[in-house]
Amino acid sequence: MKTRVVCAEQGLDEAVSLIKSGELVVFPTETVYGLGADALNPEAVKKIFEAKGRPQDNPLIVHIASVEQAREIAREVPPEFYALAERFMPGPLTVVLEKSEAVPSVVTAGGHTVAIRMPRNEIARKLIALSSPVAAPSANRSKHVSPTAAEHVLYDLDGRVPLILDGGECGVGIESTVLDLTTDIPTVLRPGAVTADMISEVLGKVSSAGKIIGVAKSPGMKYEHYAPTVPAVAAFDEIKAFARYDEERQAGGNPVLIMRERHRAAAGGRSFISLGDTPEECMQRVYAALREAEKDYSFVIIEGLNGEGAEASVMNRIMKSVGGRVL
Ligand code: AMP
Ligand code: MG
Numbered sequence: 001m002k003t004r005v006v007c008a009e010q011g012l013d014e015a016v017s018l019i020k021s022g023e024l025v026v027f028p029t030e031t032v033y034g035l036g037a038d039a040l041n042p043e044a045v046k047k048i049f050e051a052k053g054r055p056q057d058n059p060l061i062v063h064i065a066s067v068e069q070a071r072e073i074a075r076e077v078p079p080e081f082y083a084l085a086e087r088f089m090p091g092p093l094t095v096v097l098e099k100s101e102a103v104p105s106v107v108t109a110g111g112h113t114v115a116i117r118m119p120r121n122e123i124a125r126k127l128i129a130l131s132s133p134v135a136a137p138s139a140n141r142s143k144h145v146s147p148t149a150a151e152h153v154l155y156d157l158d159g160r161v162p163l164i165l166d167g168g169e170c171g172v173g174i175e176s177t178v179l180d181l182t183t184d185i186p187t188v189l190r191p192g193a194v195t196a197d198m199i200s201e202v203l204g205k206v207s208s209a210g211k212i213i214g215v216a217k218s219p220g221m222k223y224e225h226y227a228p229t230v231p232a233v234a235a236f237d238e239i240k241a242f243a244r245y246d247e248e249r250q251a252g253g254n255p256v257l258i259m260r261e262r263h264r265a266a267a268g269g270r271s272f273i274s275l276g277d278t279p280e281e282c283m284q285r286v287y288a289a290l291r292e293a294e295k296d297y298s299f300v301i302i303e304g305l306n307g308e309g310a311e312a313s314v315m316n317r318i319m320k321s322v323g324g325r326v327l
Contacts (some may be wrong), residue, residue: 002161003160003162005154006166007165007298008123008165012127015163019131022041022047023047024037024047024048024161024163025161025162027121027123027124028121029124031174032139032287034139035157039107041104046106052142053311054137057110058137059108059321060137061116061137061178062203063119063128065118065129067082067125070097072100073102074114074116075097077097078097091118092177093192093194094179095115096181096182098112123165132230139156139164140153141157143226143294145287145290146226146282146287148288150165150166150167152287155291167242169288174192174283174286177191177313186205187206191312191313193283193313196311214291225320227321227323232321232323233326234301234302234303234326236303236326237327241303242257244301245270254298255269258301258302259273260277262277271297273289275303279311283310286314290321
């Protein structure tokens with residue numbers, strides 16, 4: 001299959017036809033690029049799993065173009081959903097509800113719940129509005145770093161999808177927050193740009209993250225490695241990071257530091273890829289930095305972030321990308 005990369009506006013009509021005829025389309029969102037298919041067509045959705053090499057038990061997010069469309073996808077849409085929608089939709093928040101009959105089980109990996117999101121990207125919403133609700137995971141090969149630019153998608157999926165809509169760099173940069181509304185207390189299953197604190201301003205009590213999230217509840221989480229193709233470690237300490245770098249260098253390796261801009265001067269002449277400085281910049285850049293690093297270097301030392309909120313969400317992805325290895 002030949003893969004074409006087309007400017008998002010220009011490729012929209014063709015993308016709509018492809019989705020309607022049961023084919024795959026890669027489209028830009030504000031979080032990361034998505035690999036989409038008609039969410040109501042099981043044969044189309046199966047192609048997503050094939051193109052990514054994704055395990056069948058990892059469910060997909062159904063993307064909608066309007067808040068009202070949630071009613072087609074969910075068995076029942078609770079008032080909490082509308083309250084969240086008011087504040088965060090369209091945007092990087094995915095909400096898990098009981099699924100409707102219309103959603104094929106391949107989308108939910110056999111489960112009775114479905115993850116729903118309304119992306120902020122206008123082209124993404126037009127694509128959905130003109131075709132169908134679109135099931136989509138991130139548009140990377142399974143286990144690789146998520147793509148935040150069309151070139152990242154092409155690198156992973158060339159020959160596996162007919163069309164990539166190029167909408168430039170993703171503004172948010174990591175996958176959406178996943179919030180489960182089917183539990184007694186709403187539970188953050190995956191942290192993201194919309195933080196648990198922000199959600200609790202709307203809903204009151206929210207339980208959060210790692211300790212509570214069960215593999216059974218969010219089956220996909222165990223597969224998400226976001227890993228670069230070269231070995232990587234995280235370092236919370238500048239001195240340790242530089243020492244490890246020098247060691248690697250002396251052993252004949254070609255290491256690189258991925259750190260916040262504030263460490264550049266201290267890094268001296270060492271190879272350095274910047275994460276920017278604010279938590280939002282780190283979020284936006286982290287995946288592109290990992291992809292750049294794996295292309296040009298043999299060993300990655302990435303800065304660990306200690307903060308709460310957005311910083312903690314970035315750190316969640318960094319820990320997965322280094323497989324938990326910390327200096
Ligand atoms: P991706 O967009 O590639 O990050 O994949 C979607 C992710 O959303 C999955 O790996 C799960 O972690 C999460 N997800 C999708 N559907 C559900 C669901 N029904 N319940 C809980 N988590 C879900
Ligand atoms: Mg993914």
